[in-house]
Amino acid sequence: MKQERRQWDRSAGIQKKLERAGEEEEAAILCLQKIKLHRTNKTINPGSPLPHTEGHWLKEGVGGSRSFPQRVSRRCVRKVMRPVVVVHGGAGHIPSERAQNSSRGVCTAVRAGYQVLTAGGSSVEAVVEAVRLMEDDPHFNAGRGSVLTAGGQVEMDALVMDGRDLSSGAVSAVSNIKNPVKLARLIMDKTSHVCLTAGGALQFARQMAVEEVSTESLITDYSRERWRKNLQPGADPVQCQMGKMGTVGAVAVDADGHVACATSTGGILNKMEGRVGDTPCIGSGGYADDSVGAVSTTGHGEAIMKVVLARHILFHMEQGRSVEEASDLGLSHMRSRVSGLGGVVTVDTKGAWSARFSSNQMAWAAACDQTLHWGIYKGEEFTEKIGACPEVLSAVAMAAAEKGQCQSKSPSDLCGIPATSPGINLLQTTAVETKEGPGQPQDSHTDFGTASTWFRPSSDPV
Numbered sequence: 001m002k003q004e005r006r007q008w009d010r011s012a013g014i015q016k017k018l019e020r021a022g023e024e025e026e027a028a029i030l031c032l033q034k035i036k037l038h039r040t041n042k043t044i045n046p047g048s049p050l051p052h053t054e055g056h057w058l059k060e061g062v063g064g065s066r067s068f069p070q071r072v073s074r075r076c077v078r079k080v081m082r083p084v085v086v087v088h089g090g091a092g093h094i095p096s097e098r099a100q101n102s103s104r105g106v107c108t109a110v111r112a113g114y115q116v117l118t119a120g121g122s123s124v125e126a127v128v129e130a131v132r133l134m135e136d137d138p139h140f141n142a143g144r145g146s147v148l149t150a151g152g153q154v155e156m157d158a159l160v161m162d163g164r165d166l167s168s169g170a171v172s173a174v175s176n177i178k179n180p181v182k183l184a185r186l187i188m189d190k191t192s193h194v195c196l197t198a199g200g201a202l203q204f205a206r207q208m209a210v211e212e213v214s215t216e217s218l219i220t221d222y223s224r225e226r227w228r229k230n231l232q233p234g235a236d237p238v239q240c241q242m243g244k245m246g247t248v249g250a251v252a253v254d255a256d257g258h259v260a261c262a263t264s265t266g267g268i269l270n271k272m273e274g275r276v277g278d279t280p281c282i283g284s285g286g287y288a289d290d291s292v293g294a295v296s297t298t299g300h301g302e303a304i305m306k307v308v309l310a311r312h313i314l315f316h317m318e319q320g321r322s323v324e325e326a327s328d329l330g331l332s333h334m335r336s337r338v339s340g341l342g343g344v345v346t347v348d349t350k351g352a353w354s355a356r357f358s359s360n361q362m363a364w365a366a367a368c369d370q371t372l373h374w375g376i377y378k379g380e381e382f383t384e385k386i387g388a389c390p391e392v393l394s395a396v397a398m399a400a401a402e403k404g405q406c407q408s409k410s411p412s413d414l415c416g417i418p419a420t421s422p423g424i425n426l427l428q429t430t431a432v433e434t435k436e437g438p439g440q441p442q443d444s445h446t447d448f449g450t451a452s453t454w455f456r457p458s459s460d461p462v
């Protein structure tokens with residue numbers, strides 16, 4: 001009892017100091033520790049009312065004047081959620097010459113999303129910002145860099161969902177919008193609809209003064225070359241596109257415990273004009289619900305739609321599964337039921353997160369607790385402290401670094417380089433883990449949509 005009293009007093013003292021220093025979050029964490037102490041030993045503050053549930057900022061100071069809760073200032077009593085953002089850059093086979101750029105792209109995006117969250121932004125703002133950056137990055141199949149339709153056109157899809165009230169916005173088959181994810185957000189915020197397509201979406205984009213670009217500027221040499229290859233007699237565009245999907249997506253939990261997801265894609269290679277995939281369909285391309293969590297998916301859209309993958313995973317979480325277990329169950333189900341492969345990033349409302357895939361690879365990155373995590377192969381996870389190089393915290397600074405305007409060598413510049421590389425500031429690396437992902441391990445590691453190995457092929461260094 002004495003010991004608990006001492007612990008209480010010590011916490012109260014530190015909390016006060018933190019409050020005075022404006023460290024609201026830390027003060028609130030201490031406040032919650034005291035709440036726990038209070039709950040386990042009511043004699044510390046007999047008669048004081050039990051404050052609201054842990055896991056959320058207490059909405060306001062709790063009444064009464066002498067009991068513990070009143071001594072907690074209104075200022076410090078707001079939240080205890082740790083912000084988390086997780087992104088993916090598409091499931092499939094990532095050619096080794098593109099792996100480093102994919103890693104760099106997801107790390108840049110996740111840092112930007114995390115910066116939004118730590119500056120007090122919402123989960124919706126964070127996922128939109130992360131996805132916007134990946135749409136601008138030509139190494140992904142979204143925005144600039146999108147794959148082409150059979151007719152050599154660009155038709156992009158995007159989705160945003162806000163877990164607070166399930167509001168969502170989506171766009172499909174747009175061909176000259178710089179950032180489809182921004183348009184999806186406007187559809188969510190400014191219309192009573194969930195999804196607008198093609199000409200109607202463009203008309204709305206014009207009303208909202210959304211940035212338009214020429215379709216030509218969204219097409220990269222790489223996507224044109226792959227499109228041409230698939231027009232040749234004997235080519236198998238289905239097989240080819242299966243392996244190389246760079247759809248992008250993000251999920252986040254903000255400091256208030258709200259979740260959101262966003263996904264954006266050019267679709268699948270040499271698709272028919274007018275094909276709508278999983279990405280703009282809520283429940284398939286993503287889903288976010290504050291009562292359970294958020295998921296963003298990537299992979300073979302038709303398979304994802306058949307099993308409504310994102311909502312399927314959240315269902316398993318509702319049944320008590322962890323983010324990892326639920327993601328694996330969803331991916332296994334998709335594999336066994338419709339022979340589909342893919343990947344997902346998932347968060348729950350407590351900030352637990354996972355990045356899981358049944359394809360060969362998936363570029364992913366996560367940021368939480370001031371730490372960046374990233375990987376491409378099964379079981380691979382690199383970590384690095386965020387803030388090691390503050391000048392790269394924003395994408396703008398990152399771009400400057402790439403142009404040689406920033407002399408400092410950030411560990412982020414080395415994303416995708418094996419941890420043994422000199423100069424890299426890794427806290428911990430786990431290159432290969434023997435745990436299998438969903439489905440059965442296979443010998444072959446051909447392309448996405450075919451049999452794949454769960455383990456990192458040693459002959460294919462990133």
Ligand SMILES: NC(=O)C[C@H](N)C(=O)O
Pocket residue numbers: 090091141244245246247265266267268277278279297298299300301302304
């Ligand atoms: N790369 C992808 O994830 C493709 C996307 N799911 C689609 O089928 O449109």
